[in-house]
Amino acid sequence: MKTLNINLKDKNYKILIGKGLRNKIKNILDENFKFKKVAIITDENVYKIYGKEIKQQLLSGNKKVEFIILKPGEKTKSFNILTEVYNKLLDFKITRSDLIIALGGGVIGDLAGFVSATFLRGIKFIQIPTTLLAQVDSSIGGKVAVDLDKGKNLVGAFYHPELVIIDVDVLNSLDNRVFYDGMAEVIKYGCIRDEKLFNTLMSFNCKNDLINSMEDIIYTCCDIKRQFVENDEKDTGERMILNFGHTIGHAIEKYYNYEKYTHGESVAIGMYLITKLSEYKGYTDINESNKIKKILIKYNLPCDINLEKFDDLLETISLDKKNLDNVLNLILLNKIGDAKIVKSSLEFFQEVK
Ligand SMILES: NC(=O)c1ccc[n+]([C@@H]2O[C@H](COP(=O)([O-])OP(=O)(O)OC[C@H]3O[C@@H](n4cnc5c(N)ncnc54)[C@H](O)[C@@H]3O)[C@@H](O)[C@H]2O)c1
CATH class of the missing domain: 1.20.1090.10 (Dehydroquinate synthase-like - alpha domain)
Structure with a gap:
């Protein structure tokens, strides 16, 4: 496994890059964070391939785990979907001492990042990017956003993740x-x-x-x-x-x-x-x-x-x-x-x- 450290004025975080890292998510979280609940925002395609194994892994500890599974594609990165996602987080009773994970490509990363930046004025979030574009680009650098009908990325923020976990192996299932x-x-x-x-x-x-x-x-x-x-x-x-x-x-x-x-x-x-x-x-x-x-x-x-x-x-x-x-x-x-x-x-x- 390789590690990079991003050092910013107000924040530092790590990028972990390796093969099979998705199988170590629970250990990595336990070693680095104190939390009781974790909400995983993902899309249907990614959930179908990786959801069950990650769920089992996380449920094997004493944490509460909730998956929010959205339709794949750019249409999901819409301002209009935010209420639905915020409501699911409210139902799960997530607090500011819990975690959100973005598990997916750039669409999920940008959307989950924006949700994390805004829900309860900010919840810690972790990027687990699953497309090559998301691994080399969108999961790093803190740009999070949603689209309006009139254009892409028109509502957004700079909000960095606490950690980026890049499992190179998930690229094998990409179209x-x-x-x-x-x-x-x-x-x-x-x-x-x-x-x-x-x-x-x-x-x-x-x-x-x-x-x-x-x-x-x-x-x-x-x-x-x-x-x-x-x-x-x-x-x-x-x-x-x-x-x-x-x-x-x-x-x-x-x-x-x-x-x-x-x-x-x-x-x-x-x-x-x-x-x-x-x-x-x-x-x-x-x-x-x-x-x-x-x-x-x-x-x-x-x-x-x-x-x-x-x-x-x-x-x-x-x-x-x-x-x-x-x-x-x-x-x-x-x-x-x-x-x-x-x-x-x-x-x-x-x-x-
Ligand atoms: N924040 C930034 O700095 C930044 C930079 C570049 C792009 N972006 C944004 O990224 C988005 C595009 O991201 P994208 O290209 O990753 O698209 P995407 O998230 O829509 O993913 C592409 C497709 O791949 C599927 N998928 C994802 N991971 C998979 C896997 N491991 N195996 C099988 N299928 C998988 C998804 O379900 C989807 O159908 C755009 O909204 C763009 O604006 C953001």
Whole structure:
């Protein structure tokens, strides 16, 4: 098992990464926390595969355990579901000295984190992320949120977990598309901070090679995110580099109404297109976009869209809440492994056609 420590101004917490850690949850909790009750928020898919064994494990102690099982998918991360979840916690009579566990992908992590931040003005919570995206990204850094009808993540908070428990083995039950969706974020870390990681990912011959190195890869990604979060917890400076590929990516997701491409697939296209453009404009070394294209194809990710659509995309980018007064913080690469923030505007994209 590997351990990372996140040290923030007002809080420190650990990330545990290892194989089979889900079988040790009870011991880990008993060693680290005093509590009487634990509420586990999860979704139906995750509960079906891992719920029973985790329930049995936790019930073997003297703690009260309650599962709150929600429908899978982004629709669950809705402001409208909060009352139902809060009511279940009230029925369970959970108190501020008890614990909430988020057991699932990014949807459950963001929702359960937001519930924990707000219920009774804050309950301690633990992230047990079960998708690759959640393991390398959403479970770390304290961003928790729910969606409104008018947009994603519009209501949220910075609220860090007490602990993150990453069991690498749970990735084995992921649907292929969901697995590779998370690989887009893994590749992103290579692009922005770690050329060695990028080259290692390029060198694998098959999914098995990748899976065999997964513990190290997840550790490397979490460690990179740790550094950005420690240096810029509230995301006003350097942490924005983690948004590499996301300006175009978010626009693609939104343009296709979150139906055609997943988040990771959209970010993949975004990473390639922005790098192609920034190469053309002289911000990035020549040939880096080709390397990105190659690695995305290798990991079953898309890298291009029909460019006739680019005008529509530009309109979507211009409506993005982060695009204040037409100032865009673009994340560009000098080269693979080295990223920078460039203040620009929508005009940057005009020449992509
Ligand atoms: N807080 C952050 O910093 C941050 C960062 C990136 C993304 N996000 C959010 O994350 C969410 C997306 O997360 P996601 O991609 O993990 O999606 P998700 O939570 O919807 O999970 C994807 C699918 O995989 C299933 N699943 C999860 N774990 C499984 C397992 N081990 N085996 C089999 N099936 C499993 C789920 O039931 C679901 O159907 C979005 O809402 C996004 O906004 C948050």
